[in-house]
Amino acid sequence: MLALDSTIGWLQLFGEPTRVRLLNLVAQEELTVAELTAITELAQPRVSTHLGKLREAGLLRDRKVGASTYYAASEETMPPAARALWKLLRSQIQDDVIDSDKKRMQQLVRAREKAASWPDAVAGQMERYYSPGRTWEATARGLIGLLRLGDVLDAGSGDGAIAQLLAPRAKSVTCLDRSERVMAAARQRLGRERNVRFTVGDLHDLAFRDGQFDQVLLFNVLTYAVTPPRALAEATRVLRAGGDLLVVTLEQHQHEDLTAAYQHVNNGFSVPALKKMLQKAGLAVESCVVSSREKREPHFQVITAVAHKS
Ligand SMILES: C[S@@+](CC[C@H](N)C(=O)[O-])C[C@H]1O[C@@H](n2cnc3c(N)ncnc32)[C@H](O)[C@@H]1O
Numbered sequence: 001m002l003a004l005d006s007t008i009g010w011l012q013l014f015g016e017p018t019r020v021r022l023l024n025l026v027a028q029e030e031l032t033v034a035e036l037t038a039i040t041e042l043a044q045p046r047v048s049t050h051l052g053k054l055r056e057a058g059l060l061r062d063r064k065v066g067a068s069t070y071y072a073a074s075e076e077t078m079p080p081a082a083r084a085l086w087k088l089l090r091s092q093i094q095d096d097v098i099d100s101d102k103k104r105m106q107q108l109v110r111a112r113e114k115a116a117s118w119p120d121a122v123a124g125q126m127e128r129y130y131s132p133g134r135t136w137e138a139t140a141r142g143l144i145g146l147l148r149l150g151d152v153l154d155a156g157s158g159d160g161a162i163a164q165l166l167a168p169r170a171k172s173v174t175c176l177d178r179s180e181r182v183m184a185a186a187r188q189r190l191g192r193e194r195n196v197r198f199t200v201g202d203l204h205d206l207a208f209r210d211g212q213f214d215q216v217l218l219f220n221v222l223t224y225a226v227t228p229p230r231a232l233a234e235a236t237r238v239l240r241a242g243g244d245l246l247v248v249t250l251e252q253h254q255h256e257d258l259t260a261a262y263q264h265v266n267n268g269f270s271v272p273a274l275k276k277m278l279q280k281a282g283l284a285v286e287s288c289v290v291s292s293r294e295k296r297e298p299h300f301q302v303i304t305a306v307a308h309k310s
Contacts, residue, residue: 010085013057017097018042019050020089023073024098025105026060027090030070030125035112039104057082063124076293144169150214153238155203155231156221160186160196167193174213176201203231211240222249223264232281239309245283247274251290251301258298271303283307 014020021040025031033051037044051071054060058079063070075083113121122129149170154163157175159182167173167190174197175186183200190196201207203218204227216235225231235245250259250268259267269277275288288305 006081010081013053013059013082014085014089016050018046019054020093021097021101022047022050023054023059023086024090024093025101026071027073027075027086028102029105029109030063030072031105031108032068032070034068035105035108036071039101039108059086065124076299141165150240150243151212153206153208153213153216153235155206155216155218155235156224157186157217158182158220160189162217162219163196164190164193167196170195171214172197174199174208176203176206178202204234206234206238208238210237212238214240214243216243216245218245219248222247223259223266223268226265228266228269229277229280232277232283236281236283236309241309243309244286245278245305245307245309247278247288247303247305247307249274249303249305251303253298253300255298255300269303274303274305278305278307281307283309 018040022036025036025039031039033044033047036042036047036051040047051060054073055062055071058077059082060071060073061077063072075086078086118129118131119126144165147166147169149166150172152163152166152170152173153176154160154166154173155176157163157177160175163173163175163186172195173193175183175190176199177183177186178201180200183198187198190198199207203221203225216239218231218235222228222231232245239245250264252268252270252273253259254267256264256267271288271290275285278285278288284307286306286308288303288307290301291304292302294300294302
């Protein structure tokens with residue numbers, strides 16, 4: 001909710017056609033003042049003035065590359081009230097000027113990309129751009145080669161997709177899942193791997209001795225835990241001294257209408273709450289951060305945490 005003054009302030013900011021044109025362009029592509037001037041055919045001082053206002057309001061970020069400054073806007077980093085208004089505006093506008101801005105911008109970007117080599121054109125932003133074969137999956141599979149794992153427990157393993165990746169780099173991998181059917185699928189997938197074991201069980205009450213594992217994974221399963229602190233305490237108990245617990249889970253959200261279809265029983269965790277729970281379980285938290293944000297609506301965010309048992 002916003003005070004009347006702030007609401008009017010945002011409406012005034014968006015109440016100027018040039019600012020809407022510029023914001024619409026830099027929301028699609030990083031552009032310099034010179035490029036914006038060429039696209040919009042406005043005078044450069046006018047473009048600079050309005051960009052300055054958008055920047056002051058926190059709607060733009062800039063990036064220096066040599067002598068040029070590139071401007072960009074991302075909804076993700078806009079102040080929430082501005083984001084809401086901008087989303088509404090963007091979804092409603094149908095206008096010839098906006099359409100021809102977009103066409104000219106696309107021509108300019110194509111020309112820019114042709115002029116520079118691919119690495120130079122995307123320097124500083126490489127992860128946002130496609131190049132053949134350079135996928136997150138390929139990167140992750142490459143990085144797995146760095147691992148030297150001991151006895152791993154994959155708690156809430158599902159049908160063994162992660163265990164399949166880790167088994168060649170681990171002494172042993174134990175898949176645990178409460179679903180008989182899912183475990184049968186994991187056995188089918190990995191039955192031939194000599195260092196993989198399968199157990200039907202509950203992560204709140206692990207049927208393992210204390211200190212049996214070097215690494216415990218809780219990947220995408222804490223949102224199924226009725227009592228997350230209990231699940232973390234159990235994971236900690238079965239870790240050896242010197243072992244690590246790795247957690248991947250949703251950040252707290254308000255979309256239970258969507259996650260109910262996947263049988264989640266809680267709405268994820270805030271970073272401080274998860275950190276506290278890990279510490280309470282007796283672990284030293286090495287990192288606990290929001291590490292990614294889904295591109296599609298409603299932009300679920302994911303926490304990854306690494307915690308160590310001393
Ligand atoms: C979303 S899947 C995640 C699978 C895998 N960890 C991954 O990240 O690909 C969640 C799995 O946790 C299992 N699960 C849910 N609650 C559990 C519990 N209390 N104990 C053991 N497994 C559980 C489900 O059966 C399901 O296979």
